[in-house]
Amino acid sequence: xxxxxxxxxxxxxxxxxxxxxxxxxxxxxxxxxxxxxxxxxxxxxxxxxxxxxxxxxxxxxxxxxxxxxxxxxxxxxxxxxxxxxxxxxxxxxxxxxxxxxxxxxxxxxxxxxxxxxxxxxxxxxxxxxxxxxxxxxxxxxxxxxxxxxxxxxxxxxxxxxxxxxxxxxxxxxxxxxxxxxxxxxxxxxxxxxxxxxxxxxxxxxxxxxxxxxxxxxxxxxxxxxxxxxxxxxxxxxxxxxxxxxxxxxxxxxxxxxxxxxxxxxxxxxxxxxxxxxxxxxxxxxxxxxxxxxxxxxxxxxxxxxxxxxxxxxxxxxxxxxxxxxxxxxxxxxxxxxxxxxxxxxxxxxxxxxxxxxxxxxxxxxxxxxxxxxxxxxxxxxxxxxxxxxxxxxxxxxxxxxxxxxxxxxxxxxxxxxxxxxxxxxxxxxxxxxx
Amino acid sequence: xxxxxxxxxxxxxxxxxxxxxxxxxxxxxxxxxxxxxxxxxxxxxxxxxxxxxxxxxxxxxxxxxxxxxxxxxxxxxxxxxxxxxxxxxxxxxxxxxxxxxxxxxxxxxxxxxxxxxxxxxxxxxxxxxxxxxxxxxxxxxxxxxxxxxxxxxxxxxxxxxxxxxxxxxxxxxxxxxxxxxxxxxxxxxxxxxxxxxxxxxxxxxxxxxxxxxxxxxxxxxxxxxxxxxxxxxxxxxxxxxxxxxxxxxxxxxxxxxxxxxxxxxxxxxxxxxxxxxxxxxxxxxxxxxxxxxxxxxxxxxxxxxxxxxxxxxxxxxxxxxxxxxxxxxxxxx
Numbered sequence: 001x002x003x004x005x006x007x008x009x010x011x012x013x014x015x016x017x018x019x020x021x022x023x024x025x026x027x028x029x030x031x032x033x034x035x036x037x038x039x040x041x042x043x044x045x046x047x048x049x050x051x052x053x054x055x056x057x058x059x060x061x062x063x064x065x066x067x068x069x070x071x072x073x074x075x076x077x078x079x080x081x082x083x084x085x086x087x088x089x090x091x092x093x094x095x096x097x098x099x100x101x102x103x104x105x106x107x108x109x110x111x112x113x114x115x116x117x118x119x120x121x122x123x124x125x126x127x128x129x130x131x132x133x134x135x136x137x138x139x140x141x142x143x144x145x146x147x148x149x150x151x152x153x154x155x156x157x158x159x160x161x162x163x164x165x166x167x168x169x170x171x172x173x174x175x176x177x178x179x180x181x182x183x184x185x186x187x188x189x190x191x192x193x194x195x196x197x198x199x200x201x202x203x204x205x206x207x208x209x210x211x212x213x214x215x216x217x218x219x220x221x222x223x224x225x226x227x228x229x230x231x232x233x234x235x236x237x238x239x240x241x242x243x244x245x246x247x248x249x250x251x252x253x254x255x256x257x258x259x260x261x262x263x264x265x266x267x268x269x270x271x272x273x274x275x276x277x278x279x280x281x282x283x284x285x286x287x288x289x290x291x292x293x294x295x296x297x298x299x300x301x302x303x304x305x306x307x308x309x310x311x312x313x314x315x316x317x318x319x320x321x322x323x324x325x326x327x328x329x330x331x332x333x334x335x336x337x338x339x340x341x342x343x344x345x346x347x348x349x350x351x352x353x354x355x356x357x358x359x360x361x362x363x364x365x366x367x368x369x370x371x372x373x374x375x376x377x378x379x380x381x382x383x384x385x386x387x388x389x390x391x392x393x394x395x396x397x398x399x400x401x402x403x404x405x406x407x408x409x410x411x412x413x414x415x416x417x418x419x420x421x422x423x424x425x426x427x428x429x430x431x432x433x434x
Numbered sequence: 435x436x437x438x439x440x441x442x443x444x445x446x447x448x449x450x451x452x453x454x455x456x457x458x459x460x461x462x463x464x465x466x467x468x469x470x471x472x473x474x475x476x477x478x479x480x481x482x483x484x485x486x487x488x489x490x491x492x493x494x495x496x497x498x499x500x501x502x503x504x505x506x507x508x509x510x511x512x513x514x515x516x517x518x519x520x521x522x523x524x525x526x527x528x529x530x531x532x533x534x535x536x537x538x539x540x541x542x543x544x545x546x547x548x549x550x551x552x553x554x555x556x557x558x559x560x561x562x563x564x565x566x567x568x569x570x571x572x573x574x575x576x577x578x579x580x581x582x583x584x585x586x587x588x589x590x591x592x593x594x595x596x597x598x599x600x601x602x603x604x605x606x607x608x609x610x611x612x613x614x615x616x617x618x619x620x621x622x623x624x625x626x627x628x629x630x631x632x633x634x635x636x637x638x639x640x641x642x643x644x645x646x647x648x649x650x651x652x653x654x655x656x657x658x659x660x661x662x663x664x665x666x667x668x669x670x671x672x673x674x675x676x677x678x679x680x681x682x683x684x685x686x687x688x689x690x691x692x693x694x695x696x697x698x699x700x701x702x703x704x705x706x707x708x709x710x711x712x713x714x715x716x717x718x719x720x721x722x723x724x725x726x727x728x729x730x731x732x733x734x735x736x737x738x739x740x741x742x743x744x745x746x747x748x749x750x751x752x753x754x755x756x757x758x759x760x761x762x763x764x765x766x767x
Contacts, residue, residue, distance in 0.1 A: 005473035035745030073625060075609045076602045078655050085473040087653055103630040237486040241519040250518045257515070259483040259634075288514040299471065300482040300515070313490055337630055351635050354490070412633045421639040423629045 006216060009089040009108040009137070011101050011128040017145045018114050021191035022077060022090055025213065028198035031079035074100045083217040098386040099337040101128065102426050105135040106412070109221040112141045112212070117150045117188070121163045123371060129164075130373045133171040133182065134333065134388065134428065136408045139219050140168075140184045143212060147204065148190040154206040157188045170373070187212055226296040231263030231271075232324065232402070232410050233317040234353035239302055255286055255302035256311055258354065261409035263319070264296040265303070273309060274316050274400045275326045280307040314355030316400040316410070324402045324410060328395050329433030331365070333388060333404075338417065338424035341382040342391070348424065350395055352413035358396040359415065365390040392433050404428035474662055478511065481650035483634060484613055485515040488595050488648050491638040495523040495595040495648075496553070496588075498767065499545075501537040502713035503659055503670055504599025504651055509548065510666055511650060524551040526596075528584050530576040530715045531558040534690070537713055540671040555587035572696035575717040581766045585621040588645055595638070595646045598767050603655045605744055607759035613652045619643035621765030647767075656711075656743050660736050664729045673710045676727045681706050687720030687747070711736075711743045720747045 010018050026032050077088040089104030105111060111132035115125055132140055142164055150156045168184055187196055188207050195201035198213045210218070239255035265271070269282050285292040286302040295301045303317060311317070318324060336342050342361060350359040367380040367389035375390070383389050404411030415425035471479070488495050497512060499505045512521050527541060545552045557576050560566045565586060566579040588596060602609045612628050614636045629637055638646060651659070663670060680691040682701045689695075691703045708721030709732070726735045739746075744758075758766075 005476045033742045033745065034740045035742055073610045073628065076653065077609065078603045078653070080655075080657075085658075099630050103632055106632040107634075236483070237490050237515075239516065239519050253518060257486055259479055288517055296471070298476060298479050300479040300486075349639065351637065354487070356491075409633065412635065414632055414635045414637060416637050416639055421637070421641065423632070423637045426630070426632045 004083070005085045005087070006110065006219065006221060007087045007089065007108050008110040008112060008216065009091055009101075009104040009132070010112045010114070011091045011104070011132070017116070017191045018090070021112075021114065021143065021145065021189070021197065022088060024191045024194055024197050025088075026077065026079050028194055029079050029081055029213065074104045081213065081217060086216060098127075098131070099335070099426075101131055102135060102335045102337070105132055105137055106408075106426065108132075108135075108137050110139040110141060110216065110219055111137045112143055115142060115144045115160060115164070117144050117146045117156055117160065120160060121167065126167055126373060127370060129168065129171060130368075131335075131388075134335075136404060136428070138182055140182065141212065141215060142184060142186045144186065144188045145191050147188045147195060148193055152188075152190075152195075152201075152203045154204070157186075157207075161186045185209070185215060187215070226262075226264040229262040229297070229407075230322045230324075230402075231265050231317075231319045232261040232297075232407065233258050233265060233303065234261060234355070234410070235311055235313055235315050235317060236354045237313060238311070253304075254308075255304055256317065257300070257302045258317075259300040260295055260297040261353070262297045262407055264294055265317075265319075266294045267292070270320050271305075271317050272320045272323060273311055274318065274324060275398045276309075276311075276315070278307075278309050279320065280305045280309060282306070314353070314397075316353065324400050324407075325432050326398050326400050327432035328398050329362075329392065330395075330399065330401070331390060331392050331430045331433050332413070332427045333390055333430060334383065334415070334425040334427045336383040336385060336387045336389075336425055338422060339385055340417070340424070341384040342425070343382045347418065348415040349418055350393075350399075350413050350415055350427075352399050352401065353410055355397065355399065357399070358418075359393050361391050361393045363392040365392060390430065394433070399429075401429050403431060405430075474658060474665065477651075477654055477658060478514070478662070480634070480653065481511045482515045484636070484648060484650040485511060485597070487636050488597065488638065489516070489522045491636075492595040492646070494591065494593050495597065496526045496591065496593040497521070497523055497597040498584075498599070499525040499527050499541065499552070500599070500713060501527070501533075501541040501544075501671055502599065503663060503674065504601065506544070506668055506670055507651065507654075507659055507662055508597060508599050509544065510662075510668055513548070521548075521550050523597075524553050526553040526555060526587060526591075526593075528555045528580050528587070529557065530580055530717075531556065532576055532716045534671070534673050534710075534713065534716060536673050537671045540669070544669070553587070553591065555583050557583045559583075560586065572698045575715060577715050577718050578761070580715075581621070581761065581764055584767070585765050588621070589643075593645060594640060595648055597648050597650060599651055600647075600649050600767060601651050601654050601656070601659070602649075604742070605758045607756070607762055611649060611652065611762075613649055614638060615647040615649065616640070617645050617647060617765065621645075623647075623762045623765070625759070625763070657733070657736050660729070660733045664733050667729075671713065673713065673721075674732065676707050676709045676724045676731075678705055679708050679721065680704070681708060681721060688723070689720055690716050692716060710747065712747045722746055 075090045077090055079086050089108060091101040091104040113125055113129050115121060144157055144160050188204055189196040195203055196211045200211055235256045236258040239257050241250040241253050265282060267282050267285050271282055272279050282303055283306045284304040285295050286304055344363055346361045348359050350357050364380050366375045367387060369376050402410045411429045413427040414423050417424050497508060557579050560583045561568050566582045600608055602611060610625055612631045616629055680703050681688040682691050682697060682703050684701060688708055709724040709726060710721050712719055726732045
């Protein structure tokens with residue numbers, strides 16, 4: 001069972017051919033339009049290319065990127081095959097833009113990590129894999145690129161796979177995924193020549209696995225198993241026609257609108273409303289297209305409840321079993337995204353599901369060493385731009401959450417600076433604070 | 435409605451959702467059995483979520499409605515997000531005064547049907563007040579002037595969030611745009627310092643005088659929009675379908691001839707069967723030769739096209755390699 005929409009992210013260092021790979025996927029999937037191709041041809045010629053199309057130019061967006069030959073910001077690309085629609089979050093690989101990579105990874109179900117077959121597993125690639133795992137991406141694809149420059153050698157490929165496996169072992173242990181396991185697939189490719197990207201490779205007959213596109217078309221996403229996941233419905237908006245367009249027939253209408261974050265809800269089912277803990281039943285699941293017997297993530301619907309409860313935005317409607325945690329103190333990993341460092345005592349606005357509150361960071365517990373990717377035991381004095389660490393925070397209102405490892409939607413939050421309104425952190429909840 | 439219909443997304447043949455490929459497994463495969471949300475319904479749900487977030491977190495949102503296909507989809511999404519209640523925001527049209535009459539007629543009829551409120555911001559008024567100076571010459575267009583009219587209207591009404599129908603697949607600079615796109619008090623977009631956008635947690639906090647442009651269709655493609663219009667059976671202005679029109683050819687594009695257009699370089703007016711892929715100002719929006727007269731035919735044509743919609747039809751993007759980026763930085767849609 002697969003959703004016919006897959007979001008994936010690519011990350012890579014400047015020279016390992018990420019843009020060429022995306023260009024190749026779009027080009028071979030016949031998703032490049034003639035006027036875009038003309039633009040690439042003109043730009044290739046202007047830069048003195050030797051007649052060959054520089055597919056990397058397909059993904060240049062901003063003027064400064066073209067001028068400097070770099071990628072500044074996450075760019076979103078779209079393509080489709082007969083089997084699936086794809087959204088690529090194309091993330092820059094420079095260290096200073098880690099925040100963009102976290103951004104791209106936050107919504108992805110799959111991450112493509114590029115290695116240069118000549119250079120091996122560089123620190124940069126490890127960091128990308130680490131962030132993909134930290135952000136809970138269930139599928140990692142390690143694409144060993146530039147196989148044409150190592151004579152399509154199986155030996156070299158196997159060597160790199162072993163090297164990456166040694167490192168990946170740590171990833172799975174430290175960050176399980178929503179459904180328990182993370183899979184890692186290794187594919188030898190040449191983005192330049194197209195080997196194993198969309199078409200297979202006659203030059204690497206020893207490789208028997210799927211091409212990159214085959215894999216992208218087949219992997220499962222989190223929404224594929226709604227019945228295995230607990231139902232979580234953050235209330236977004238209360239629909240009350242109150243004598244407006246709805247007229248007389250809707251005088252008593254009080255609907256709780258939102259998007260199912262996970263699981264499924266059925267009409268007539270008993271539910272709990274948190275944090276109040278009130279119990280009731282779902283009287284109806286309403287939508288513009290009529291009433292539904294059942295809603296599944298990620299549908300946006302409106303719930304009508306049997307009892308008159310005063311439910312408001314920010315509360316979570318869930319099944320009575322396997323309830324989420326309600327707490328005002330929590331432990332979380334944060335990726336810091338601001339030039340102004342985080343220190344103990346820092347005060348921010350937290351946004352979690354559909355709830356906003358104030359938050360105070362009481363304590364910095366540890367920090368990830370960006371070189372070894374291991375947690376340093378000594379509590380850091382501060383977290384600066386692009387640092388990742390464990391913190392303890394307190395909120396002005398209780399949050400209703402699941403650990404991020406179990407639920408990416410109800411386990412994530414952002415912190416916003418109260419004065420500048422900048423988004424300063426991506427947060428992933430580990431547990432209620434102790 | 436059954437759950438199968440709700441998640442499959444089309445009330446007709448699934449072929450429209452499957453990129454033309456029939457499901458090889460037939461009725462027994464999970465997708466054909468309706469167990470999965472189609473990509474159109476997933477995109478729809480995401481857009482509805484975005485609209486409700488804006489309604490909940492902003493004081494005075496507005497929905498920019500041009501009468502074009504993307505904003506027609508926005509209206510349907512707003513119905514899905516807020517009915518049976520009225521929309522928690524008005525609609526606004528930035529009227530260049532050079533619109534296709536068919537589109538204005540459609541706009542007024544659609545809004546009357548919905549029973550919602552429309553604000554019209556007029557470029558002509560901006561000219562009359564001396565806020566902008568009309569371009570002159572045969573290539574004069576009011577495209578750039580719209581930005582001032584738009585920003586003035588946002589300030590005048592105190593709007594703090596404006597929904598637009600822009601999509602990331604349209605153009606290079608738009609591929610970098612956030613769903614919640616922050617604008618400073620000058621209406622400027624700064625692509626180099628955008629707020630990171632994580633999960634579906636949108637940061638809508640702004641200071642007074644600033645605003646946010648919100649793009650619920652960010653992840654939709656042109657084909658998605660047409661498939662959605664088809665699956666929802668939405669009405670669109672007649673100029674989207676093939677029709678006979680007096681046109682003249684300039685810079686490789688077919689422009690509608692109308693009273694007052696100055697012909698240059700031996701251009702002549704002739705009759706052609708065209709349709710429009712985008713709806714903009716008449717002065718800078720080109721038609722395409724087409725025989726597609728029905729929704730199905732338009733979807734088929736778009737699925738097969740090899741040219742992007744803006745590349746084929748918009749003179750405003752042809753000025754320089756970064757024409758859209760420059761206009762966006764200044765506060766354009």
